[in-house]
Amino acid sequence: xxxxxxxxxxxxxxxxPQGVDDLxxxxxxxxxxxxxxxxxxxxxxxAMKRLSVVAFAMGNEQTLSTLLPYLATLAMKQPQxxxxxxxxxxxxxxxxxxxxxxxxxxxxxxxxxxRLAAVEETVVREEAVKAINHIAPQMEEDPAVLVAMVKRLVxxxxxxxxxxxxxxxxxxxxxxxxxDSELVHLMKELAQDExxxxxxxxxxxxxxxxxxxxxLSVLEGMVPVLQQLCRDEQDSVRxxxxxxxxxxxxxxxxxxxxxxxxxxxxxxxxxxxxxWRVRNNLAKCFSKVAQNLGIGxxxxxxxxxxxxxACFVALLQDIEAEVRAxxxxxxxxMVHWGGPDLFDSHxxxxxxxxxxxxxxxxxxKCALALMDSSxxxxxxxxxxxxxxxxxxxxxxxxxxSEVQLHVLSNLPKISRLLEKMxxxxxxxxxxxxxxxxxVREGVAKLLPHLADARGLDFFSQVFVEPAWISLLTDRVxxxxxxxxxxxxxxxxxxxxxxxxxxxxPRHLAIYEQAQTTYLMRITILQTYIECAKSLxxxxxxxxxxxxxxxxxxxxNFILEKGLTDKVANVRMVASRGFWEIVSKASVHESFIQAKxxxxxxxxxxxxxxxxxxxxxxxxxxxx
Numbered sequence: 173x174x175x176x177x178x179x180x181x182x183x184x185x186x187x188x189p190q191g192v193d194d195l196x197x198x199x200x201x202x203x204x205x206x207x208x209x210x211x212x213x214x215x216x217x218x219a220m221k222r223l224s225v226v227a228f229a230m231g232n233e234q235t236l237s238t239l240l241p242y243l244a245t246l247a248m249k250q251p252q253x254x255x256x257x258x259x260x261x262x263x264x265x266x267x268x269x270x271x272x273x274x275x276x277x278x279x280x281x282x283x284x285x286x287r288l289a290a291v292e293e294t295v296v297r298e299e300a301v302k303a304i305n306h307i308a309p310q311m312e313e314d315p316a317v318l319v320a321m322v323k324r325l326v327x328x329x330x331x332x333x334x335x336x337x338x339x340x341x342x343x344x345x346x347x348x349x350x351x352d353s354e355l356v357h358l359m360k361e362l363a364q365d366e367x368x369x370x371x372x373x374x375x376x377x378x379x380x381x382x383x384x385x386x387x388l389s390v391l392e393g394m395v396p397v398l399q400q401l402c403r404d405e406q407d408s409v410r411x412x413x414x415x416x417x418x419x420x421x422x423x424x425x426x427x428x429x430x431x432x433x434x435x436x437x438x439x440x441x442x443x444x445x446x447x448w449r450v451r452n453n454l455a456k457c458f459s460k461v462a463q464n465l466g467i468g469x470x471x472x473x474x475x476x477x478x479x480x481x482a483c484f485v486a487l488l489q490d491i492e493a494e495v496r497a498x499x500x501x502x503x504x505x506m507v508h509w510g511g512p513d514l515f516d517s518h519x520x521x522x523x524x525x526x527x528x529x530x531x532x533x534x535x536x537k538c539a540l541a542l543m544d545s546s547x548x549x550x551x552x553x554x555x556x557x558x559x560x561x562x563x564x565x566x567x568x569x570x571x572x573s574e575v576q577l578h579v580l581s582n583l584p585k586i587s588r589l590l591e592k593m594x595x596x597x598x599x600x601x602x603x604x605x606x607x608x609x610x611v612r613e614g615v616a617k618l619l620p621h622l623a624d625a626r627g628l629d630f631f632s633q634v635f636v637e638p639a640w641i642s643l644l645t646d647r648v649x650x651x652x653x654x655x656x657x658x659x660x661x662x663x664x665x666x667x668x669x670x671x672x673x674x675x676x677p678r679h680l681a682i683y684e685q686a687q688t689t690y691l692m693r694i695t696i697l698q699t700y701i702e703c704a705k706s707l708x709x710x711x712x713x714x715x716x717x718x719x720x721x722x723x724x725x726x727x728n729f730i731l732e733k734g735l736t737d738k739v740a741n742v743r744m745v746a747s748r749g750f751w752e753i754v755s756k757a758s759v760h761e762s763f764i765q766a767k768x769x770x771x772x773x774x775x776x777x778x779x780x781x782x783x784x785x786x787x788x789x790x791x792x793x794x795x
């Protein structure tokens with residue numbers, strides 16, 4: 173990979189005594205070293221941000237022989253370099269593996285990163301841990317070096333190195349394999365450390381560490397450690413330990429009996445822990461924990477599945493609002509995990525209370541969860557109508573627009589049921605005049621689905637004038653665009669004949685009344701364009717002979733009104749529309765050649781706006 177020397181920056185030019193010409197003649201490493209040895213912290217950081225570029229410019233051999241020894245000197249230097257400098261050093265070293273340094277060639281990076289993993293600043297250590305975890309998989313042939321490094325970190329006097337060791341142990345264990353029992357002992361040692369920060373690090377990474385254990389006997393050897401962390405006196409340790417199953421993956425899911433004996437008691441204790449922070453952290457990952465237990469959907473573990481669901485119910489009814497909000501965010505996934513029976517017995521009785529919670533975040537997440545629960549086929553339509561219908565009506569009338577939007581934006585998921593949800597449909601009609609424009613936009617996106625669900629008669633009598641026309645002429649552009657975006661779907665649902673007879677006259681009336689407002693003329697033009705695009709590949713053989721006639725009417729309107737408008741913005745919309753139409757019109761070639769192409773060519777000769785000419789050229793190229 174060949175990369176030229178980095179161009180000197182303004183910071184570099186000001187920090188070095190050399191002139192700009194001299195700097196341009198310096199080699200990559202000399203330039204980097206000169207800037208790194210200045211007294212300006214800003215200049216040093218500027219140089220370190222270019223470290224990976226310098227390495228690629230120097231090449232593989234020079235990086236190994238010159239650059240990495242110099243970086244090791246900087247990392248070991250006392251007093252310690254600035255934290256920001258060390259952060260960027262760790263970040264940049266990650267970029268050169270494996271693109272520049274492959275396999276064992278990355279070994280010289282480990283002493284540097286080991287040093288960074290032991291510094292006091294947390295952010296530096298975290299970047300060093302990320303870098304080691306990135307590099308370690310490249311050294312599968314020689315994991316002994318990695319094991320020796322982590323042993324030194326675990327045996328360090330100060331807690332910072334031990335915390336970093338906990339962060340890299342899972343990756344090194346994965347590289348070394350289960351046969352290296354020494355790494356298991358190191359993790360146990362960290363979990364039993366007298367310093368709470370180290371135990372927190374062990375608890376945070378124990379799940380990942382156990383996820384790489386394929387043998388049940390090895391997995392069972394970690395049970396006392398896990399149980400001890402879950403009973404730790406520090407709630408900051410317990411809250412990480414109870415969520416271990418979320419990281420366990422197949423290691424737990426593949427051993428259901430292990431999950432029943434070990435993990436379910438931990439989940440049960442976590443859901444009733446005296447510290448709300450522990451309950452909150454468990455609630456944040458509960459569905460993932462349940463999934464990794466390996467008992468969901470298995471009738472042989474019905475009792476255990478009900479017990480896990482009871483723990484979830486406890487979190488949904490928690491006294492702390494943050495816990496309830498975190499738990500209700502997993503409601504949909506738990507519905508699918510538990511199935512319709514557990515939904516009826518455990519979850520459905522809680523829904524009215526959650527939907528009426530005094531905390532807006534709980535109601536908002538509950539609204540979203542109900543919509544997501546309706547997908548996937550877990551619940552029957554009748555259950556959705558009875559359990560969710562009244563709640564959705566309340567959500568649509570909520571005082572907070574965020575709650576309303578969660579329902580509006582997801583109602584297409586149950587559009588098949590809107591025919592039987594009169595209260596929901598009435599609420600949507602009322603929301604077409606909401607003060608919040610995002611709510612009106614959400615209603616606009618739903619209109620084609622309502623036409624499909626409730627039928628053309630209902631749509632034309634109830635929704636056309638108070639909703640469609642009102643939103644099409646809305647003062648907010650995003651609302652108008654939402655209506656325009658639904659034109660194609662509406663034409664598909666209603667058919668071109670109905671659309672042409674019922675909607676086009678109304679649109680034309682708006683256009684004629686908007687001679688002094690070019691934005692409204694653009695909106696109506698866009699409806700014609702969207703209609704033409706939806707019919708672009710529909711010919712007489714489709715079974716509706718009016719399709720071609722309606723398509724030609726749409727195109728003629730754009731030719732007569734759009735391309736000749738006095739405002740360039742309107743003409744540009746028409747020009748771009750023609751390009752989009754002809755690129756899709758696969759069955760109207762004769763009309764395009766006879767009508768559209770001559771009109772566009774004629775207009776192009778007179779057009780002065782560059783944007784209009786650009787799109788007309790594109791349209792002609794498609795013809």
